[in-house]
Amino acid sequence: MFDVDAVVLDIEGTTSATGFVVDVLYPYSRSRFAALLDERGDDPDVRRAVAQVRDLLGEPDAGAGRVEEALHAWLDDDVKATPLKTLQGIVWAEGFARGDLVSHFYDDVVPVLRRWHADGVRLHVYSSGSVAAQRAWFASSPAGDLRPLVDGWYDTENAGPKQEPGSYHRIAATAGTRAGRLLFLSDRPGELDAARAAGWRTAGIRRPGEPYYEQGVGDHAQAGTFDGIGIRTGTAGSST
Numbered sequence: 001m002f003d004v005d006a007v008v009l010d011i012e013g014t015t016s017a018t019g020f021v022v023d024v025l026y027p028y029s030r031s032r033f034a035a036l037l038d039e040r041g042d043d044p045d046v047r048r049a050v051a052q053v054r055d056l057l058g059e060p061d062a063g064a065g066r067v068e069e070a071l072h073a074w075l076d077d078d079v080k081a082t083p084l085k086t087l088q089g090i091v092w093a094e095g096f097a098r099g100d101l102v103s104h105f106y107d108d109v110v111p112v113l114r115r116w117h118a119d120g121v122r123l124h125v126y127s128s129g130s131v132a133a134q135r136a137w138f139a140s141s142p143a144g145d146l147r148p149l150v151d152g153w154y155d156t157e158n159a160g161p162k163q164e165p166g167s168y169h170r171i172a173a174t175a176g177t178r179a180g181r182l183l184f185l186s187d188r189p190g191e192l193d194a195a196r197a198a199g200w201r202t203a204g205i206r207r208p209g210e211p212y213y214e215q216g217v218g219d220h221a222q223a224g225t226f227d228g229i230g231i232r233t234g235t236a237g238s239s240t
């Protein structure tokens with residue numbers, strides 16, 4: 001039983017299937033990058049992301065073709081580079097709004113999120129996917145618009161890399177919740193280690209078929225579904 005005030009959710013591998021992201025969302029963004037760079041280079045978010053790609057490449061003069069090549073290489077290797085995620089977020093948000101895309105949540109997730117929310121547990125999202133992508137993902141679920149369940153949205157741009165404790169300190173400060181009252185749910189042991197190093201409670205989600213299932217989550221508490229995570233809240237100061 002976790003005695004906490006808030007739960008912070010990873011998406012891919014935790015609330016939702018990695019296979020869906022890789023097989024549906026990645027091709028959708030890949031086929032639209034060229035047009036995005038070509039037609040909307042003046043959009044401030046696109047411009048900022050392109051500058052970040054050039055920085056990461058160490059090529060300040062990289063043209064649109066070279067930028068697109070880098071984006072495709074990161075997609076191939078599933079590198080969660082912030083500018084890739086920003087540009088994917090723009091394309092996906094439009095795809096969700098247009099009805100081309102509907103997100104995926106494992107069957108156990110939405111009923112448990114609704115229950116925790118009703119019980120007064122605050123819910124936040126922390127994903128490598130950009131905040132724009134996260135919001136679109138929760139807005140367009142098969143169970144309807146889930147955004148009202150979520151209090152805060154964090155990504156690698158507003159919080160930092162997911163495997164660095166500093167990112168979790170930043171989220172705790174922004175969320176206004178003491179580290180020990182925050183529970184992070186993720187499939188990746190490196191992320192759970194970083195959250196724990198920042199003083200958070202942690203639980204690894206291990207779903208058969210997910211990339212980190214075999215590796216496991218080390219000595220973190222673990223569950224196969226959200227039903228396996230007991231939470232009570234509103235008892236700050238108790239010893240459990």
Ligand SMILES: CSCCC(=O)C(=O)COP(=O)(O)O
Nearest residue numbers: 011012127128129133134137
């Ligand atoms: C709606 S977010 C899309 C998924 C994605 O691109 C991603 O990188 C998710 O990574 P996570 O940190 O949630 O494992």
Ligand SMILES: [Mg+2]
Nearest residue numbers: 010012013187
């Ligand atoms: Mg994940």
